[in-house]
Amino acid sequence: MSDPCPAPARRPDDHRLRELMAEVAVGDHDAYRLVYRSVAGQVFGLVRRILRDPAQSEEVAQEVMLQVWQAAARYRPERGEVVAWVLTMAHHRAVDRVRQAQASAEREARAAAHQHTTAFDEVAEKVQDSLERERVRHCLKALTEVQRQSLTLAYYRGLTYQQVAELQHAPLSTTKTRIRDGLIRLRDCLGVGS
Secondary structure, three states: OOOOOOOOOOOOOHHHHHHHHHHHHOOOHHHHHHHHHHHHHHHHHHHHHHHOOHHHHHHHHHHHHHHHHHHHHHOOHHHOOHHHHHHHHHHHHHHHHHHHHHHHHHHHHHHHHHHHOOOOOHHHHHHHHHHHHHHHHHHHHOOOHHHHHHHHHHHHOOOOHHHHHHHHOOOHHHHHHHHHHHHHHHHHHHOOOO
C-alpha cells in the first residue's frame, strides 16, 4: 500500500486513536491520515495472511481503510480499541473475499458441469451443501476446545475479541492468538488458499 504521508514518530496510544476517530467521524482529513498511518500496516499484514496474494491483499486493505473513513461515526469506544475494530473489519473483508473467490470457482464448476447435464439436479446440490457443512464441522472438531470456543464466540455470535477475552477470563493477546491459530488450522484443514 502506498502511503503519501511519512510515518509518524510513534504510534498514538489507544486513547489518542479514539480521539482521532471522533475527529474522523466529522470529516477531519488530518485525523484520518494519523489513523491511517497507525493501522494500515497491521491491516495489510492481517489481510495478507488470509489472502496470501499481494495484489488482492493491497486492494482489500485499501477497501478496509476506505471503510474506516466511511464508518468512523459507527465506531463505539466502549466496545473495544480502535485497532481491534479496524482489524475486525479487515478480517471480515478478507474472509468475504475468500468466500467470493470460492463461490465464483464453485459457480464456474457448476456451470461447466451443467453444460454436460440436461437437467438441474437439486438433490445433488443439497448433498454437496450438506457435505461442505459436515467438512466444516469436522475441521472445527480438529481445533482445540479453546480455539473452537473462541472462533464460535467471535464469528458465530459476533463478539469482539475483547468480549471473547472477558468471557473466557483470558488476556486479550491470548484470545487473539487462539483465534488466529484456530483460523489458520481451519483454513489448512479446509484447504482454503492452497
